[in-house]
Amino acid sequence: MSEVIKQLSPQQLFELKRQMAIYTHGVQDIIPMEELETKVAKSVLENRPLKIKLGLDPSAPDVHLGHTVVLKKLRQFQDNGHIIQLLIGDFTGKIGDPTGKSIARKPLTDEEVKHNAKTYFEQFGKVMNMDKVELHYNSEWLSKLNFEDVIQLAGKITVARLMERDDFEERIxxxxxxxxxxxxxxxxxxxxxxxxxxxIELGGTDQHFNILMGRHFQEKFGKEKQVAMLMPLLEGLDGVEKMSKSKKNYIGIDESPQEMYGKAMSIPDELMTKYFELVTDFSLVQLEALKKDIESGEFHPRDAKMLLGKTIVKIYHGTEAAEKAEQQFISVFQKGAVPDEMPMIEWKGNLKVPVLDFLVELNLLSSKSEARRMIENRGVKINGGKIEDTELQVSITEGLVVQVGKRKFIKIKL
Amino acid sequence: MSEVIKQLSPQQLFELKRQMAIYTHGVQDIIPMEELETKVAKSVLENRPLKIKLGLDPSAPDVHLGHTVVLKKLRQFQDNGHIIQLLIGDFTGKIGDPTGKSIARKPLTDEEVKHNAKTYFEQFGKVMNMDKVELHYNSEWLSKLNFEDVIQLAGKITVARLMERDDFEERIxxxxxxxxxxxxxxxxxxxxxxxxxxxIELGGTDQHFNILMGRHFQEKFGKEKQVAMLMPLLEGLDGVEKMSKSKKNYIGIDESPQEMYGKAMSIPDELMTKYFELVTDFSLVQLEALKKDIESGEFHPRDAKMLLGKTIVKIYHGTEAAEKAEQQFISVFQKGAVPDEMPMIEWKGNLKVPVLDFLVELNLLSSKSEARRMIENRGVKINGGKIEDTELQVSITEGLVVQVGKRKFIKIKL
Structure with missing residues (x-):
């Protein structure tokens, strides 16, 4: 037991244990655990908040459920009075790719950085209390470093240590x-x-190496070392890769209730309990009960997944929207009905067009050969009627409903 | 043949050949040879001088014969109208050792850098015409780089390429x-x-990697690439290691004629012709004749070495000093006489002291046990008399001459 913990009153010791139970729940790794305990103990003893950092990439401000795993953990610290430091890594974002090889990584302007930070803020507000958050941009200090400072910094780490990072090691x-x-x-x-x-610095397990760099440099600069808190990575809808925007396997927290609910229903069965654990507020007891009921067959996986969808929609859109999304899902996907609301597309072309051209023009399918395949697979309906002829001439009228696949509906406006 | 060379008039072509013969003589490696030829050809065609760089370490301004190998080559370029760029690498000198491990590498102040550069200048003046030399300090541009510039620079080279440097590869x-x-x-x-x-950048063969970096970065910055011109390294008096101040195996170009001549006599026989080639102005024809005569036994190695010593002293102190150094060497070392001039040391202690204390006090030997060994090896003389008793009490008088080893003499002043 550390010296600090020995100084705690029985009430303070209980408070320490209470907080530790919360913070350590659902975490993949804490490095090192003793130091976390000592830091929380000191915070309790001295009634001083801890500083909890989360680094953010300024180029991808679309927040999805994968992010919320970390955000929910931050929220727990916040609920106990600690300070959240959101760090926008804008310095490198503004540089772009110095090799010039990646055209995709264009340098961001100041305005783009500020705009993206604002977007983060608005979305994070659905999980955290943003009034109590410190926002930092690392260009503030990094852009002030000169070559000598950089050399001093580089002198504090060896090449061998850097090459230990998984992706470097692999590339070598x-x-x-x-x-x-x-x-x-x-x-x-x-x-x-x-x-x-x-x-403390939070991140996914893929941030292991980078977060430990914080400990390394804090020590070299004679400061108290941060604790690394690594959260499990949430696999995306494909069930394989980490949820990410670029992989298109994500549920964005800004998506519509229908979209969210529908995507939740496409999560692979075997990931369901992990989703309940990482993205909902289900308690440990509830989670255990859920697992047991699914395993015993008392709770059908499809019903469990409907509960998951409803729960997620409820978090980001409220109870009413959750109920509605569930009802709509039942009526559309279980009974085959047409949804109440769907996007309207204004049609300005001829009122009689070949069906393949029509589907491509509406951007419902990306090419005529894709459109042909979809019709052959019996995946296209117009006003509820299944299309079977790829040569069909469609007569276009106001309010015409076109359905492609299970969930894509549009309504024509003339 | 390059396009440029085809444009030369017969006179210009001759001039190109003339310069190339000079520049390529005595060089270990030219990378790449064709580019050197093209550059010289362009210079002849356009009547435009080339820029020849030599980088200098600002922390060790004592110039020795090892340096003159490169300086003599620079002189040849200078004699043909090209521009010499001396580059004082003061930027890193001012930083010192960022790891803090090397206490020896203290950061240099601006004054020290300027002073050392001045010292270089004065010494180089013995080999080159310093009126026609550009002096640059790299802190001028390197200290202006910010972190972003550094990242842009670092983006232009790979880790693997850097690890190819011999000493890095070895340490890894x-x-x-x-x-x-x-x-x-x-x-x-x-x-x-x-x-x-x-x-063109000149350097010893140990600068191979670093000089090629110039080519690499010039290309990355869209500039014409420099040619690397690598000079052979001169082994020091030990005959093994590269001549350097830290190895104490050097002949400094600022040393006294006696010291220079004496040190030249200690060069191992097998290095003699290399010294003639690299540090004197002997022509190719002279060098060949010398080698032949030594090999045939017509010229005794000791006599050849005396010629080397005299030649070196002549370069740095003139004919008269060279003659005098030779005469003195003959009388002292070959006949055992005492030199005409020697350092005076003022004696302020007792006038009767044990010989071991006496030798240590005068800093002629570093400890009593060393002094004892030197006496036992019959290496100490006082007023010409060999000392054989390590317990001797020396009576000190004005003008007393103390000799330790072959070449160390001092005279006492009371």
């Missing part, structure tokens, strides 16, 4: 080039923690 | 740590060539 093994500037990304992340004097 | 193989900042030294040297737009 495969003979794939690593540009020298890439070695600086973990350095910056570590230096950010030196400047912010973070007590 | 031995598991010895490399601090990340060390990767920046070759980058800086390369970037210096970008800024200075050098056509």
């Amino acid at each position: 093994a495969l003979g794939k080039p690593i540009s020298l500037h890439e070695f600086f990304y973990p350095l910056m992340q570590g230096y950010d923690s030196v400047v912010l004097e973070c007590d | 193989a031995l598991g010895k740590p490399i601090s990340l900042h060390e990767f920046f030294y070759p980058l800086m040297q390369g970037y210096d060539s970008v800024v200075l737009e050098c056509d």
